Amino acid sequence: MDDHIDRMTTPWGDCALARFPEDPRDRLRAWDASDEYLLRQLAEQDTPLSGTVVIVGDRWGALTTALAQHRPVQITDSFLTQEATRANLARNGIAADSVRLLTTQDPPPERVDVLLVRVPKSLALLEDQLLRLAPAVHADTVVVGTGMVKEIHTSTLKLFERILGPTRTSLAEKKARLIHCTPRSSARATNPWPHSYALPDGIGVVSGRTVVNHAGVFCAERLDIGTRFFLQHLPESRGPRRVVDLGCGNGVVGTAVSLADPEAEVLFVDESFQAVASAEATYKANGVPGQAEFRVGDGLVGVSADSVDLVLNNPPFHSHQATTDATAWRMFTGARRALRPGGELWVVGNRHLAYHVKLKRLFGNSQLVASDAKFVVLKAVKR
Ligand SMILES: C[S@@+](CC[C@H](N)C(=O)[O-])C[C@H]1O[C@@H](n2cnc3c(N)ncnc32)[C@H](O)[C@@H]1O
Structure with missing residues (x-):
């Protein structure tokens, strides 16, 4: 057993829990008071946890691990959540097949008898998930949500x-x-997701093109102003090369590269299942002629060293998954490893995030490609 791992006390015993990836400098716990409150309530009310128990929005697998004896189905948008859950189950000696790990893109179970919802940051994702699950919920389904007051x-x-x-x-x-909810027997409504919108003018090859957004994806309603600035300053097309759209969201950046440079082979990566599905849909909606691969994963983990010519990245700047800085640092480190010598990492970010400091430390260089009052586009070359 890892003795540096924190333990959550539940009415049924303790669970050893950690976030994923584990970071010895980041001692943030893998659960919070809302997980504890929900578990306490289930025990105090003697809630029957029988039939199909579904857990939506568990952050690091704390609820899934604590309730593993009830063979729950976990539904998550996050690859990191799935990895954390697998690791936490193993850490507590629970067989991996005690739980079913589904993504937000998988068909939900046909019948749900207990629905536990850790309220996500994104209201859109909550809407989409409840709408997808509504047909499986019946009048006797126990529905309990949980979250911090501010959420x-x-x-x-x-x-x-x-x-x-x-x-x-x-x-x-x-x-x-x-949150206690008493389901109506015929709960149903039409789902407005995924949502497509037309891009504005003045952003090069993708001007006026369509982007497809599944619920919860970054800037699902309109183009982010940082992304817009990035699209205006992407590198010139240079023929055959391997490009990664790292943290691809709805895939607008990688799609722009593919349209400008049909000979480029573009890998779209995101840790969000909704994002990767959006990127693929955006790519398809635009009839892009090039070659592409769509992958859910943690940054560039699994991409061979020295195999990539260009990495494009708009790092996450607030995330429930990890401290922002740590994610950007891991993305840049992964890019340095995956790039071949002479390969380039291009990053867009808010000025105040000072990404140039990190790039200089990692790559020994950082060049300012473009800047305005708010944003910078930086380039680092692997030497
Ligand atoms: C600021 S958004 C940028 C999205 C898109 N490239 C754009 O500019 O519109 C950052 C993206 O990074 C993704 N992300 C966060 N952590 C990640 C990780 N560990 N690995 C891969 N992607 C991650 C988020 O899901 C999000 O889609």
Whole structure:
């Protein structure tokens, strides 16, 4: 057993839990008061955890691990959540096949008897998930949501109410709150996701093109201003080469490269299943002539060293998954390894994030390609 790992106390015993990837400098816990509140409530109310138990939005697998004896189905948008869950199950001596790990893109179970929802940051993702699950929910399904007080808004409760049925919240405990919902027998509504929009003019080859966005994807309603700046300053096309759109979101950046440079082979990577599905849909919607691969994964893990000519990256700047800085650092480190000598990493970021400091430390160089009042595009070359 790892003794540096924190332990969550549950009504049924302790669980050793860690985030993924494990970072000895990042001692943030893999659960919070909202997970504990939900588990306590289930035990105190003697909630029957029988039939199909579905857990949506578990961050690091704390709920799934604590409830593994009930053989739950976990549904997540995050590859890192899945990896954390696998590692946490193993850490507690629980067989991997005790739980079913589904992604937000998989068909949901046909019948749900207990629905536990760790409220996600994205209201759109919650809407999409509840709508996808609604046909499987019946009048006797136990539905309990949980989250920190600051994450649960009137709009969150209205979603439960509109999609599933009458909803109320509990008193707050340790800044966490529960959501209790009594499903109507015929809960149903049309799902507005995925959402497509037309790109604006002035962004090169992708001007006026369509982007497809599954719920919860970064900037699913309109183009991010940082991405827009990046699209205006992408490297010139240079014929056959291997390019990675790292943290691809809806895939607009990699699609721009493919359109400008049909001989390029583009790998789209994101840790979000919704993002990779969006990137693939965006690519297909634009009839792009080139070659592409779509991969859900943690940054450039699994991409061979010295195999890539160009990495394009708009790093995540707030994430529930890890501290922002750590993710950018890992993405840049992965890029340095994956790039062949002479290969380039191009990064867009808010000026105040000072990515040039990291790039200089890692690559020994960082060049300013473009800047405006808010953003910079930087380039680092692997020597
Ligand atoms: C700022 S968004 C950029 C999205 C897109 N490239 C754009 O510019 O619109 C950052 C993306 O990084 C993804 N991401 C976060 N952590 C990741 C990781 N460890 N590995 C791969 N992608 C990650 C997020 O899911 C998100 O889609």
